[in-house]
Amino acid sequence: MLNVSDLDVWFGDPPDRVDAVRGAAFSVAQGESFGLVGESGSGKSTILRAIAGLIDSWSGQIEVDGRQIEGARRDRGFYKTVQMVFQDPYASLHPRHSVDAVLSEALRLQGMGDIDRRITRLLEDVGLGKGFRFRYPHQLSGGQRQRVAIARALAAEPRLLLLDEPTSALDVSVQAEILNLLKELREEHGLTYVMVSHDLAVVGHICDRLAVMQQGEIVEIMSVDALRRGAGEQDYTRHLIAASQ
Amino acid sequence: MSTPLLSVKNLCVTFASRRGDFQAVRGVSFELGRERLGVVGESGSGKSMTGRAILGLVRPPGRVTADRMELEGQSILNLPERRMRKLRGSRISMVMQDPKFSLNPVMTVGDQIMESYRLHAGGGRAAARKKALEMLNAVRIRDPERVMDTYPHEVSGGMGQRIMIAMMLAPDPQILIADEPTSALDVSVRGEVLNIMDGLVRDRGMGLIFISHDLNLVARFCDRVLIMYAGRVVESLPARDLHNARHPYTQGLLRSQPRLDTPVERLPVLQREESWRSGELDPLPET
Numbered sequence: 001m002l003n004v005s006d007l008d009v010w011f012g013d014p015p016d017r018v019d020a021v022r023g024a025a026f027s028v029a030q031g032e033s034f035g036l037v038g039e040s041g042s043g044k045s046t047i048l049r050a051i052a053g054l055i056d057s058w059s060g061q062i063e064v065d066g067r068q069i070e071g072a073r074r075d076r077g078f079y080k081t082v083q084m085v086f087q088d089p090y091a092s093l094h095p096r097h098s099v100d101a102v103l104s105e106a107l108r109l110q111g112m113g114d115i116d117r118r119i120t121r122l123l124e125d126v127g128l129g130k131g132f133r134f135r136y137p138h139q140l141s142g143g144q145r146q147r148v149a150i151a152r153a154l155a156a157e158p159r160l161l162l163l164d165e166p167t168s169a170l171d172v173s174v175q176a177e178i179l180n181l182l183k184e185l186r187e188e189h190g191l192t193y194v195m196v197s198h199d200l201a202v203v204g205h206i207c208d209r210l211a212v213m214q215q216g217e218i219v220e221i222m223s224v225d226a227l228r229r230g231a232g233e234q235d236y237t238r239h240l241i242a243a244s245q
Numbered sequence: 246m247s248t249p250l251l252s253v254k255n256l257c258v259t260f261a262s263r264r265g266d267f268q269a270v271r272g273v274s275f276e277l278g279r280e281r282l283g284v285v286g287e288s289g290s291g292k293s294m295t296g297r298a299i300l301g302l303v304r305p306p307g308r309v310t311a312d313r314m315e316l317e318g319q320s321i322l323n324l325p326e327r328r329m330r331k332l333r334g335s336r337i338s339m340v341m342q343d344p345k346f347s348l349n350p351v352m353t354v355g356d357q358i359m360e361s362y363r364l365h366a367g368g369g370r371a372a373a374r375k376k377a378l379e380m381l382n383a384v385r386i387r388d389p390e391r392v393m394d395t396y397p398h399e400v401s402g403g404m405g406q407r408i409m410i411a412m413m414l415a416p417d418p419q420i421l422i423a424d425e426p427t428s429a430l431d432v433s434v435r436g437e438v439l440n441i442m443d444g445l446v447r448d449r450g451m452g453l454i455f456i457s458h459d460l461n462l463v464a465r466f467c468d469r470v471l472i473m474y475a476g477r478v479v480e481s482l483p484a485r486d487l488h489n490a491r492h493p494y495t496q497g498l499l500r501s502q503p504r505l506d507t508p509v510e511r512l513p514v515l516q517r518e519e520s521w522r523s524g525e526l527d528p529l530p531e532t
Contacts, residue, residue, distance in 0.1 A: 039431035040402065142288070171287040171458060176501035176512035183511070198431065205503035205512070228505050243432040244505070 001160055001192045002028040002051070006060035009043070009050050020046045021058075022216045030159075033186060033193040035203035035224075037240070038213030044196045048162045051194070052084045064160065080110060083153035087165035089145035093137040099123075099148050100133045106155035122151040125188075127181055143174035147181065154185070163195040167202060179205055200244045204228060212237045249276040250420055250452040251299070251337075254313035258294050258476075261306050269294045269307075271476040277420065279450045281443070283463035283484060286473035287498075292456045295473070296422045299454075300339055301329040316420070335365040338413035342425040344405030348397040355393030358412045365416035380411040384441050403434030410441060421445070422454045427462070439466055460487065460498055472498075475522045494521050 009021040021043040028034040036044040050058045056072035063069070065081050086092040093102060103119045112118060120130055126147040137145055146166060153161060166182070167175040183206065186193060197203050203210050204224050212220045212234070220234045232238040258270040270291040275282070286292045298309045301324060314322040321332060341347045349357055358380060359373035366376075374393075381389035384407040397405060406426060413421060423442065427435040443466070445451050457463050463470055464487040472480040472495050480492040490496055497515040 039433065172460070172498055173287065173501045173515035176503075177514050179503065180511050180514065201503040201505050204505045204508065228508065240432065241505070243436060 001030045001032070001065060002034075002194065003061070003063040004047070004051070007047065007050065007058060007062065008060055009046050009055060009058040011057060020216055021050070024060075024211075024213075024218050026211050026218065026221060028160075028192060028194055031186075031190055031192055032209070033195065033207045035207035035210035036194065036196045036213060037198065037200060037203055037210055039198065039240075041215075042213040043216040044213050045164055048084070048164050048194065048196050052082065052162055053078070076110075079158075080156050081158055082160045082162065083156050083158040084162040084164065085146075085149050085153050085166050088169050089142060089149050090137075090169070092149050093145055095137050098134050098136050099128075099140075102148060102152055103155055106152045110156045112155070118155070122154055125154060125185065126151045127177075141174070142170050143177055146170065146174075146178055150178075150181070150185070154189070157189075158191070160192045160194070163193055165197055166195070168197065168199065175202070182206060200227065200241060212240065248318045249278050250317060251277040252313060252315045253299070254311060256295065256298060256309070256311040256314065258291070258298050258303055259308045259310070261308075268476055270298060273471075273473075273476075273478050275471055275478065275481070277452045277454060279446065279452055280469060281446055281453045281455055281467040283467035283470040284454060284456045284473060285458065285460055285463050285470055285498075287458060289475075290473040291476040292473050293424050294476075296339065296424050296454060296456050299422065300333055300337055301326075302339075334361060334413070334418065335416045336418055337420040337422065338416070338418040339422040339424065340406075340409050340413050340426045343429050344397070344402060344409050345429075347409055348405060350397055352396075353393065354395050354397065354400070354408050358393075358408070358415055361412045362415040376415055377411070380415050381408070383414065383445075384408070384411045385437065386411070401434075403430050403438065406430060406434075406438055407441065410438070414445065417449070418451070420452045420454065422456070424456045425458070426455075428457070428459070435462075460495075461502070464488065477522070479521060492521075493518065 005025040007021055007024040008019065011018045011020055024047055036047060038044045049055045051062055053072045053074040061068065064078065100119060103122055104115050107115050107118055119133060123130060123132060128144060128147050140148065167178050170178060179202065185191060193206065195203065195206055204227055207224055209221065209223050210227065211218045214236050220232060220237050222232065230238065230241050232241060254274045256270055256273040257268060260267045260269060273295055284292045284295065297303050303309050309323060311322050314320065316336060355377055358377040359370065362373045362376050377393065378389050381392060386392050386404065386407055400408065427438050430438060442453060446453050455463065455467055464484050467484045470482060470484050470487055471478045472492065474494050480490060480495050482490060488499065490499065500513045501515050503512060
């Protein structure tokens with residue numbers, strides 16, 4: 001589903017160039033859930049943003065669903081396959097657009113018909129009733145907002161979801177609801193996930209495999225079973241695991 | 246036990262709204278000694294508001310009432326601003342969540358620490374500089390001479406948080422209120438910041454109120470924990486017993502966290518009960 005190799009991402013020009021990601025390589029199979037973990041500044045979100053087309057200063061290969069991607073330009077077909085959910089549902093929803101406006105815009109952009117029925121369906125999928133359709137973001141709790149953001153991503157009927165710390169702005173009880181929802185959606189829709197998180201327990205709950213990043217490089221790719229056993233090959237991985245127990 | 250550092254009884258914070266009064270904090274009571282007291286709860290539980298009320302930082306239209314709010318036996322409830330400013334910083338200090346928003350962006354780190362010290366302790370620039378360097382050393386900042394001359398945007402998040410702590414500690418407060426001091430930090434840096442605060446409680450006999458949403462962190466780090474829900478303390482217990490908590494809310498919170506060592510297919514979701522808002526668990530044993 002997703003193949004990344006020799007990925008370098010940088011910001012700025014020499015002499016102030018910062019190499020945010022260096023030589024990253026990983027692949028994610030159809031239907032798999034893959035985690036990217038690391039501390040802030042390790043480059044995990046940067047990889048996600050490069051895939052999504054939010055950064056154009058990168059080199060290497062990114063292949064989504066068998067198709068090579070270049071620069072920051074993405075065609076409509078790409079966004080039918082790949083969608084992203086951001087960390088902060090307070091920032092990622094327009095404060096003056098109702099849920100209805102957010103979802104119908106996303107549907108219209110994807111050239112979908114039958115918008116009325118699809119919105120009802122999307123709201124049901126993410127566990128919000130029809131009653132939420134005409135609400136504004138300020139009338140929603142953090143968890144409800146994140147559900148709307150997930151519904152917006154699902155509007156395109158994508159196959160690959162890029163999740164950037166989808167629960168780190170939420171309380172633990174709400175986090176549990178959203179994590180359960182993400183698990184259900186993956187089973188129901190056969191989705192592939194790439195999830196960035198600094199929380200190893202969250203990654204352990206959602207993902208099958210993960211890459212550990214440190215200072216822009218992937219230092220280790222491991223299975224979640226190995227993560228649970230604390231069996232990192234690198235000192236850094238073991239250090240991260242120990243610090244999060 | 247001698248007079249506690251801080252004694253709070255029946256603290257309420259009320260905001261008048263169009264639909265009547267809203268109580269953000271509803272009858273919170275506790276005593277703080279020279280210990281690490283954790284205050285845990287979800288957003289909106291009133292934990293931060295409790296901290297702000299103690300410091301007199303609740304702005305109108307918010308109203309603070311209490312049967313008692315005493316700092317070493319002296320009432321600090323609704324003191325006039327002029328007198329409160331004398332206490333704030335010098336005797337009770339607060340570390341906020343995000344150093345990015347709490348440090349002055351156009352003033353060097355050194356000047357900010359020196360200002361906070363001179364405001365409370367007086368003294369000349371030379372003495373303040375010496376103290377500031379000493380504080381930066383205390384929070385284990387390498388090369389403090391260099392850091393003194395940097396601006397907040399030039400330091401990392403973890404360093405910013407340590408600078409905040411250094412600044413709050415310069416006037417030697419008796420009580421430090423730390424509101425989510427490590428939430429914005431990475432796990433490895435978090436450990437360092439906690440160690441620093443731990444050392445301060447031990448070495449200086451400071452009282453620490455540690456406000457956090459992270460139950461596991463509080464269980465490991467604090468001596469005693471208050472669990473807040475909807476503006477009330479629903480349970481109070483020694484931190485080491487947190488995993489045997491009796492209140493269904495506390496139990497629910499603990500269960501809803503994913504754990505690396507015990508994988509589950511679905512996470513148990515918290516079912517909130519109306520009775521948690523008002524019902525007493527049962528009379529809380531004094532700890």
